[in-house]
Amino acid sequence: MIEIQHIYKSFGKLQVLKGVNVRMEPGKIYAFLGPNGSGKTTLIKSILGLVNLDAGEILINGQNIKHNWQYKNGIGYMPQIARFPENLNMMELIRMLKDIRKMPSCEEQYIRYFELENFQNKALKNLSGGTRQKVNAILTFMFNPDILIFDEPSAGLDPVSHIKLKDLILQEKEKGKTILLTTHMLSEVEELADEVIYLLDGKIYFQGTVSELLYSQDELRLERAIAKITQKKTAKERIKV
Numbered sequence: 001m002i003e004i005q006h007i008y009k010s011f012g013k014l015q016v017l018k019g020v021n022v023r024m025e026p027g028k029i030y031a032f033l034g035p036n037g038s039g040k041t042t043l044i045k046s047i048l049g050l051v052n053l054d055a056g057e058i059l060i061n062g063q064n065i066k067h068n069w070q071y072k073n074g075i076g077y078m079p080q081i082a083r084f085p086e087n088l089n090m091m092e093l094i095r096m097l098k099d100i101r102k103m104p105s106c107e108e109q110y111i112r113y114f115e116l117e118n119f120q121n122k123a124l125k126n127l128s129g130g131t132r133q134k135v136n137a138i139l140t141f142m143f144n145p146d147i148l149i150f151d152e153p154s155a156g157l158d159p160v161s162h163i164k165l166k167d168l169i170l171q172e173k174e175k176g177k178t179i180l181l182t183t184h185m186l187s188e189v190e191e192l193a194d195e196v197i198y199l200l201d202g203k204i205y206f207q208g209t210v211s212e213l214l215y216s217q218d219e220l221r222l223e224r225a226i227a228k229i230t231q232k233k234t235a236k237e238r239i240k241v
């Protein structure tokens, strides 16, 4: 269970999160949507303890994450862009993480699943973008975390690998994991999300199922519903000017 309680974050004069309040339960997939720069990654990084909040609290399984680094062992994070120690190969990187975490891991099943057996000894800097993304996925799943967070997970993946990743995410949900993702791919949202959380102007504009979102905007297609919300905001800004 993740509870985000009234969090605020500014970068200089830019107020990015302005009192975000949300609760996420195990066994569900939450898709964070919102225009570019609406604060999705900042919110995710706050949960990961990578952002110093100005106000508010985040609790994981009832525990405040502040001054508590151990909770991070229960989170698997797949960032938008994988940054690796470039001179290592995949197995050296995996060994390094296992040495640091000292936790049971099941990387072999994911190496087979993403068909990366032949890439094990190749330097990470020489892998293609999509292959690096698959390595990223292995690192996310291999310690069997209770919480999984994906920031634009489909970036660079070919269609077969993308389907494989979505299937894995759904399997993890069935195991009772709490899953968060940000994406601009609305097909991914329709396929995966139990709940949509739409961020706008630093606040949660909408939280509910895809059907509820469609109903709230009186639209049949998610793309059109999202466009309607964004256009309403732009129209309001024009009126202010």
Ligand SMILES: Nc1ncnc2c1ncn2[C@@H]1O[C@H](COP(=O)(O)OP(=O)(O)OP(=O)(O)O)[C@@H](O)[C@H]1O
Pocket: 011, 014, 016, 034, 035, 036, 037, 038, 039, 040, 041, 042, 043
């Ligand atoms: N470390 C930082 N320093 C200064 N500004 C930052 C920092 N991190 C994020 N921002 C700014 O905060 C705002 C929100 O950024 P964020 O990456 O959270 O948006 P996002 O919703 O994930 O966007 P996108 O859909 O483009 O990925 C942006 O204007 C961004 O430039």
